Each structure stands twice: as structure tokens, then as C-alpha cells.
Amino acid sequence: MSIELVNVSKAFGETQVLRGLSERFAQGEAVCVMGRSGLGKTTLARIVMGLEKPDAGAVRGAKGKRFAAAFQEDRLVERLSAQGNLRFACGAALDEPRMAEAFAAVGLTPQDVEKPVGELSGGQRRRVALLRALMAPADVVVLDEPFKGLDEAARQAAAAYVRRMQAGRTLLCITHEEGDAALLGARVFRLPEAAEQQEGR
Structure with a gap:
């Protein structure tokens, strides 16, 4: 079942972020949500996940779905290793061979993944956060600026693993990078300006 935003509006104080926005994300579809800063890309994702409530409008098709996310902040447990x-x-059911394969796919070494994540570089931490979202049991995966801080080789490897792990799940990628859609084989949804949203894109 698809997820549909129907005339969704959201403001924070006097700042109107989304206004009468409608869009449909098909089940199993990969979508890159793009637009200038301040147009509400992250807010849209949080509304889809149920972390924010719209001031008006509705989200259809999200009820009962399992969500996993990599936020702009890595939100890792600092004292735990990447494995931890x-x-x-993801739970104890996540076995060692599967984790080892995932770490290798994004360029993390056995030495990297045994350290507390507080000792890892920003790019290494980002890849751990990305894997955590991708390996969680979820119907919808939301990635907010997933490749920030990664060099080109790491970005290519991480994107390839995202495509592999999408596996029929709905993927929403919040990004400023034009090339991410091609890397992920994703449709681009550009958030319109507020005036255009009101016209009912």
C-alpha cells in the first residue's frame, strides 16, 4: 500500500514550512526528496514517520507500517561498538556473518567495528548509522542526508548497499545532492515553494 500526503500543512510558530502539500509514495518505490533549505524536507519525512503531526491535511497508508531511519545526526550509542x-x-537475531558482510560492503574494517563508535571518524560513524537503519526490520526506510561526510568511494559503496538493501521496501532519501537520485535509482520529488504547494501540486 502506498503512503499518501493529502493537503498537508505544517508551521513552526510564524514560519510556514509546508502548505497544502500532496504527494504519493508507492510501495517499494525509491524517492529522493529535494529542495532548498527551509522548504520542509526533513519535516515531510518526520510527518510520514508520525514523529510530527501536520497542522492540517492527512497522511494515508502509514498506519501499521514499520519505519527505520538514519537522521541527520547519527544518534549512535557512543559507548557501544558498531556491532553493538x-x-x-536490530536485536540479537542479527548474526555475525550478516553484520560482517554489511560492514565490509561499506568499507568498515574488523578493527573499526570493534571500537566504541565514539572513537570513529565522522564518515565511519555515518556508515554505522546508515547500516543500522538499513538492517532494521522495516517497511519504510527514511534516510536524511545519508552520505554526508563520505568521500566519493565511500559514497558509491554506501549507495550500492542502500540499493541492495531496499529489497522492495519504500525508500525516502532527503538530500541536497543532485547525484544521489542516480546513485539510488530513485525518482526525484522536488518540494515546491510554498505558493506552488498551495496550488496543489
């Missing part, structure tokens, strides 16, 4: 962070989010 994955197990914390």
Missing part, C-alpha cells in the same frame, strides 16, 4: 549499535537497534 546494530544489535541494539
Whole structure:
């Protein structure tokens, strides 16, 4: 079942972020949500996940779905290793061979993944956060600026793993990078300006 935003509006104080926005995300579809800063890309994702309530309008098709996300902040448990962070989010059923394969796919070494994540570089931490979202049991995966801080080789490897792990799940990628849609084989949804939203894109 698809997820549909119907005339969704959201303001924070006097700042109107979304106004009468409608859009449909098909089940199993990969979508890159793009637009200038301040247009409400992250707010849209949080509304889809149920972390924010719209001031007006409705979200259809999200009820009962399982969500996993990598936010702009990595939100890792600092004292745990990369392995520990994955197990914390995904449960004990996540076995060693599967984790080892995932870490290798995004360029993390066995030495990297045994350290507390507080000792890892920003790019390494980002990849751990990305894997944590991708390996969680979820129907919808939301990635907010998933490749920030990664060099080109790491970005290519991480994007390839995202495509592999999408596996029929709905993927929403919030990004400023034009090339991310091609890397992910994703449709681009550009958030319109507020005036255009009101016209009912």
C-alpha cells in the first residue's frame, strides 16, 4: 500500500514550512526528496514517520507500517561498538556473518567495528548509522542526508548497499545532492515553494 500526503500543512510558530502539500509514495518505490533549505524536507519525512503531526491535511497508508531511519545526526550509542549499535537497534537475531558482510560492503574494517563508535571518524560513524537503519526490520526506510561526510568511494559503496538493501521496501532519501537520485535509482520529488504547494501540486 502506498503512503499518501493529502493537503498537508505544517508551521513552526510564524514560519510556514509546508502548505497544502500532496504527494504519493508507492510501495517499494525509491524517492529522493529535494529542495532548498527551509522548504520542509526533513519535516515531510518526520510527518510520514508520525514523529510530527501536520497542522492540517492527512497522511494515508502509514498506519501499521514499520519505519527505520538514519537522521541527520547519527544518534549512535557512543559507548557501544558498531556491532553493538546494530544489535541494539536490530536485536540479537542479527548474526555475525550478516553484520560482517554489511560492514565490509561499506568499507568498515574488523578493527573499526570493534571500537566504541565514539572513537570513529565522522564518515565511519555515518556508515554505522546508515547500516543500522538499513538492517532494521522495516517497511519504510527514511534516510536524511545519508552520505554526508563520505568521500566519493565511500559514497558509491554506501549507495550500492542502500540499493541492495531496499529489497522492495519504500525508500525516502532527503538530500541536497543532485547525484544521489542516480546513485539510488530513485525518482526525484522536488518540494515546491510554498505558493506552488498551495496550488496543489
